[in-house]
Amino acid sequence: MKVKILRGELLTGFQRIQGVVDKRNTMPILSNILLEAKADQVVLFATDLEIGIRGTYTAEVLKPGGATVSARKLYEIIRELPEGPVTITSEDNHHVRIEAGQSEFKVLGLPPQEFPAMPTVESEPLMSIDRKILSELIRKTVFAAGDNNARYILNGILITLFMKDRKRALRFVGTDGHRLAVIERPLEDGKKGGSLQAQTDQTAIVPKKAALEIKRLLEENDQEPEIGISKNQLIFRRGSLLLLARLMEGGYPNYQQVIPKENDKRAVVKKTDLEGALRRVSILSREKTSAIKLVLEQGAITLSASNPDLGEARETIAVEYDQEAITTGFNARYLLDILAAVDGETAVLEFKDALSPCLIRQPGDPDYLCVIMPMRV
Amino acid sequence: MPRTILHIDMDAFFASVEQRVHPELSGRPVAVCGANARTVVLTASYEARAFGVKTGMTLPEARALCPGLIVVPGDHDRYIDVSRRLVEIYQDYTPTVEVFSVDEAFLDVTASRTLFGDGESIAAAIKHRVRRETGLTASVGIGPNKLLAKLASGLKKPDGLVRIELENLPIFLENLPVKALCGIGPNLGRALAEMGIRTCGELGRAPLERLTGRFGIIGRSLKAMGQGQDDRPVVPAEEEPEAKSIGHGMTLARDSSRPEEIEQHLLHLSEMVGRRARRNRLAGNVVTLTLRYADFQTFTRQRRIKTFLNDGIEIHLEARRIFRAVRLQQAVRLVGVSLSGLSRDAGQIPLFEADRKRRRLIAAMDGINDRHGGWTVRWGTLLTRDPHKTVISPAWRPKGVRDYD
Numbered sequence: 001m002k003v004k005i006l007r008g009e010l011l012t013g014f015q016r017i018q019g020v021v022d023k024r025n026t027m028p029i030l031s032n033i034l035l036e037a038k039a040d041q042v043v044l045f046a047t048d049l050e051i052g053i054r055g056t057y058t059a060e061v062l063k064p065g066g067a068t069v070s071a072r073k074l075y076e077i078i079r080e081l082p083e084g085p086v087t088i089t090s091e092d093n094h095h096v097r098i099e100a101g102q103s104e105f106k107v108l109g110l111p112p113q114e115f116p117a118m119p120t121v122e123s124e125p126l127m128s129i130d131r132k133i134l135s136e137l138i139r140k141t142v143f144a145a146g147d148n149n150a151r152y153i154l155n156g157i158l159i160t161l162f163m164k165d166r167k168r169a170l171r172f173v174g175t176d177g178h179r180l181a182v183i184e185r186p187l188e189d190g191k192k193g194g195s196l197q198a199q200t201d202q203t204a205i206v207p208k209k210a211a212l213e214i215k216r217l218l219e220e221n222d223q224e225p226e227i228g229i230s231k232n233q234l235i236f237r238r239g240s241l242l243l244l245a246r247l248m249e250g251g252y253p254n255y256q257q258v259i260p261k262e263n264d265k266r267a268v269v270k271k272t273d274l275e276g277a278l279r280r281v282s283i284l285s286r287e288k289t290s291a292i293k294l295v296l297e298q299g300a301i302t303l304s305a306s307n308p309d310l311g312e313a314r315e316t317i318a319v320e321y322d323q324e325a326i327t328t329g330f331n332a333r334y335l336l337d338i339l340a341a342v343d344g345e346t347a348v349l350e351f352k353d354a355l356s357p358c359l360i361r362q363p364g365d366p367d368y369l370c371v372i373m374p375m376r377v
Numbered sequence: 378m379p380r381t382i383l384h385i386d387m388d389a390f391f392a393s394v395e396q397r398v399h400p401e402l403s404g405r406p407v408a409v410c411g412a413n414a415r416t417v418v419l420t421a422s423y424e425a426r427a428f429g430v431k432t433g434m435t436l437p438e439a440r441a442l443c444p445g446l447i448v449v450p451g452d453h454d455r456y457i458d459v460s461r462r463l464v465e466i467y468q469d470y471t472p473t474v475e476v477f478s479v480d481e482a483f484l485d486v487t488a489s490r491t492l493f494g495d496g497e498s499i500a501a502a503i504k505h506r507v508r509r510e511t512g513l514t515a516s517v518g519i520g521p522n523k524l525l526a527k528l529a530s531g532l533k534k535p536d537g538l539v540r541i542e543l544e545n546l547p548i549f550l551e552n553l554p555v556k557a558l559c560g561i562g563p564n565l566g567r568a569l570a571e572m573g574i575r576t577c578g579e580l581g582r583a584p585l586e587r588l589t590g591r592f593g594i595i596g597r598s599l600k601a602m603g604q605g606q607d608d609r610p611v612v613p614a615e616e617e618p619e620a621k622s623i624g625h626g627m628t629l630a631r632d633s634s635r636p637e638e639i640e641q642h643l644l645h646l647s648e649m650v651g652r653r654a655r656r657n658r659l660a661g662n663v664v665t666l667t668l669r670y671a672d673f674q675t676f677t678r679q680r681r682i683k684t685f686l687n688d689g690i691e692i693h694l695e696a697r698r699i700f701r702a703v704r705l706q707q708a709v710r711l712v713g714v715s716l717s718g719l720s721r722d723a724g725q726i727p728l729f730e731a732d733r734k735r736r737r738l739i740a741a742m743d744g745i746n747d748r749h750g751g752w753t754v755r756w757g758t759l760l761t762r763d764p765h766k767t768v769i770s771p772a773w774r775p776k777g778v779r780d781y782d
Contacts, residue, residue, distance in 0.1 A: 147683050150694035177732060178684070178725055258728050289685065289720055331725060355726060376724035 001065030001090040003037045007081050007100065009057040014075040016220075016241070017046035017053045019213050021071040033071035034115040035088065037061045042088075045118050046071055049246075051210045052119055056240040066112035069096045077105055119244045121235055126226035129170075131218055133185050134225065137172040138215045140368060143337040144181040145174035145208045153250040156205040161229070173255050174208070179334050180255055180371040181341065204229045205252055210245030217243065259371055263350035263359050267296055267321040271347050274301070275339050277315040281305045282332035284313040290332040293377045296351065297325045305332075328354040329377030338370045379543065381496040382611060383484040384518040384526035385467065385503065388535035390480035392422035394459055395449050397512045406443050409451045410436060416628045419451055423535060456480075459511055466506050470499055475611045483523050485611035500538050524607035527559045546605045551578035558602050568592070569599075577603045623657075624665070624715025625649045632671045632708035636700070639709055643700060644693045645759055646714040651689030655743055660685035660722045664695035667713035670706060678703070685720055688739060690756075692716060 014033070022030035027049075036043040042059040045052065067090040077098060078086070086100040094109035138157070146154035158173040169186045214236050218225065225238040229247070236243040282290050285305035295302040301319045306312040328351070339347060342362045350359040360370040387393065391409035396402045406425035408418045418439050421430040428443035440446055460479045467474045470493060473485035486499050493499045496519040507515050516537040518529025525546075529539040541549065555577055556566040572591060574580050580603025588596030601607065625646045633639055643666070654660060664686070665679040678699050686692050696714045727733050742754050752759075 148680075149684075150682070150691060150698065175728065176683070178728055180728060253729055253731075257730065286720060289725070291724065329724065357728060371728065373726045373728040375726065 001035070001037050001067050002062040002087070003035075003042050003059045004062065004085050004087050005042055005057060005059035007078060007083055007086050009059070010078050010086055013042075013044040013055050013057050014071065014078055016055055016217065017044060017071060018075060019209075019216065020048050020051045020053050021046050022048040029068065029110050029114055030116075031070060031072065032068040032110060032115065033074065034066065034068045034112060034118070036066045036112075038064045043118075045115075047116055049116065050207055051213060051243065051245045052116075053213070054118055054242045054244075065090055067094070067096050067109055068112045068115050069107045069109040073107060074098070077107075119233070121228075121237070121242065121244070126228035126235060126237055127168075127187070128224055128226050130188060131222060131224055133170075133187075134227070135215055135218045137170060137183055137185055138211045138218075140183045140341045141172040141174035141181040142208055142211050142215070143174070143341060144176060144179050144370065145211075146176035147208070149176055151177065153205060153248060153252055155208050156248040156252075157208060157211045158203065158205050158252045158255070159229070159234075160201050160203045162201040173252070175253070175255055177253075178331070178373050179338070180258060181338070182255065182259070182369055184367040202229060203252075204234060205248040205250070206234050206245055207248060210234060210243070213245075214243060217241065258357060259369065260350070260352060260357050260359050263352045263356070265296075265321075265323045265326065265351040267301070267319050267349045267351070268346050268363070269301065269317070269319045269349060271339050271342065271345055273317040274347065275336060277301075277303050277317050278332045278336055278339075281313045281315050284310050285332060289375075291329055291375050291377050292332045293327070293329050295325065295327045296321060296349075298322050326351050326354055328358075329375040330358075330372060331375060334372050338372060341370070342368075378487065379521045380485060380487045381490060382520055382523055382526040383486055383496065383500055383503070384477075384520075384523065384530040385463075385482050385484065386516050386518070386527075386530045386534075387463070387480040388514045388516055389420055389422050389426070390513070391420035391451055391456055392425070392449075393513050394456055395452075396422060398455070399449075402447060402449070405447055406430065406445055407447045407449055408436075408439055409449050411451060411628060459513070462511060463507060466503060466510065469506075470503060473611050473613055475613060483526065483611045497538065497540060504536075504538065522605075522607035523609055523611065524558065524560075524602060525605055528553075528557060531557075541605075543605075547578075550581065550603070550605050551576065553577045555580050555603070560602065561599075565592075574603075577605070579603070581605075621719065622665070622715045622717035623650050623653050623659070623661070623719070624667075624713060626667060626711055626713030628711045629709065632710050634705055634708045636705075639712060640697055640700065641758060642712050643696045643714055644689070644756070646712065647693035647696055648689035648755070648759065650714055650716050651687050651692050651739075652743065652746070654687035654716055654719070655722070655739070656747075658722045659719045660687040661716035661719045662686070663716070663718035664692055664699070665713075665715045665717065666696045666699040666703075667711070667715070668700075668703070668705075668709050669711035669713075671708045671710050673710070674706070676703070679717075681718065684725070685718075685722070686716070687722060688735070690735075 017033060030048055034045045038061065040058065040061060041056045043054060043056050045054040081100045081103065084101060086098060089097045091097055094111055096107045096109045098105040141157055145157055149155050154176050160171040162169055162171065164186060167186045169184055171184045173182050223238050225236060228235040232247050234245045234247060281292055281303040282305055284307050285291050286307050292303050292305045298321055299319060300316050302314065302316045304314040338360050344362055346363055348361040348363055355374055357371045357373050360372065362368050392407045395407055395409055404424060406428060407422040408425055408430055409420045410416050410418055418430060418432055418434045420432060425443055425446055430439045430443050430446065436448060456479055464474060464476060467482055467484055471484050471486045471489045475483040477483055486496060489499060493502065500517040500519055504515055504517060507513055514536040516530045516534045518526045519540040520526035520529050521543055525541040529541045532539045553576060555561050555569055555575060574583055580599060583600060585600055588599050592599060627642060627646065662685050663679050663681050665677055668676045680695050680699055682695060745754050
């Protein structure tokens, strides 16, 4: 293999795959990237066997072929190279030579045929989706999903494609067993394709990491993506860029059950006020658990925290509320995560009582809600 | 005012208790071991020690040295009971009693001297009462600090009473090997030997920069130790800082390479850890798995999790995840599970009713087990197991987080 490619193209390609390069080193080859040169392009592919990202980049192919080398090292090299063409040549013993300007590197590689096969997109139809909507769906749920939770399935986002008011819609759900976020968004009509013909809901559980990778790719430019769900994978495509994620298997908990229906005590608070107070007061909460006490009264929320080793903190902020007082507690971090996801200047908090789940909404958006379970403080 | 510190070390504690309870054993070589036949010798009686039997030996090793050895499985509850009575005796002489392990304690009797006489008188009175009330003998060391008191109690065993005086301290320390000091173990001893430091005299004279250069901040305390200085207070149990971890381990009845068998042990241990955490209203976010292979090679790995756990099943899930990622190198001899990153139980209520139900179930099980003894109710998976009898951890304390059943 011998290719000549612009440093900028190469850098984009390598940045895209850094997140899926395996760092645990269970299989050494998974910390590598696969390069394949054919016709007038180079294909870059990396995978951790859960998520794979493949992109094609314009290049002058002098000799077709393949190579695989450490994704991390090559990225470090490319980052430091000056703008201009880079020549990549595969040599004996799977060594790879990189030349740019006056620099020359020879990097050890592995046989490219040992690299896991690039997945092929089955003939599943993909559907176009508004970039901003997909990004919002992910942003507003991914924080609530588990991180490395022992209950494996909670480390995923539940995606449902369903019909709502005769229009196709997507629902994303994330929960870690302490908090929950649910969002629904209609898909614009008139967009092409679609695997769903309105009969049944189609669901899939996508690893949180895949959702985060997709969100990152969406932030790169404003080209519109397509997504699709096959039997065992989620497909994300944008032009020649492809991300495939293995779906998670297992039963997702019945989240509908935990969405409170009778929370009749409604408080409206200015988001920045509550966020600021939470950040300040939680400085003196028990460092590990971020537990804060919240007293809601007519016109005021008082947050307080105390730590036997440090001291106490207290702050009162204004709130629109005119019902009976409630004293409860929360993990400040969970509340901050939710407030960061809620758009607009205010947030609506709906309570039933001190030990029941609290519902948090974005005013004017009935299709997005978060639930947070209190703490005993 | 110089302090007067006593270190009381029970002589061959477990073995002596057994000899006291089973008079037919007295005067005979006895080794107390764990409940199953494969654990090591926990304590040997003085009769067995005469044959060279030592703590930590495997039973075949011990029997090879002492063919007439009588092996007695340890009775954990009884030793704890005796230990509590001993502490009560000590507390009649001073409130400042630091339980160092199940059979050792430090007493600060500085302020008690006006009531009971000097260190020797108090030591003699305590030895007398211990013998009268429990039938056991203790070796007592008296010194101006914990380091020297502990050193003194080991000088004349059993039934000793030794005082180390400040006046002749330099002569005494000059040729004393550093390894005789409590706190200088084999590794530290080796590191010091590499620097040419073998005796306390040499340690005390070593330039401070040399010690701190090699050992960092502890270099300073090492130099002080070499000079017989130690200003650590005797800390009564109530004032002891909270434990940093809660852990249990067990030696298997026979080496095992069967994952399902090992995972069952992990569940058992996780349950014990969870119960102890809950009893102390603690929860932790780091789970550590320890595996010791047949050749005593030991493996530990830990996982930090986002939430705080004290449910045995959840602890087990984490320990099992670690376990399943390990490729067993050989048969496993010992398994251990511990929980650290401890914090007051955070009080986060679960969102899902099924999880809340589990919490209530666990609380109900804890209630029954508190009243009727550990393991009265347990998960079906653990039903086939023998009621738990394990080795007492050296970190056992009569109160608080280390107190378990």
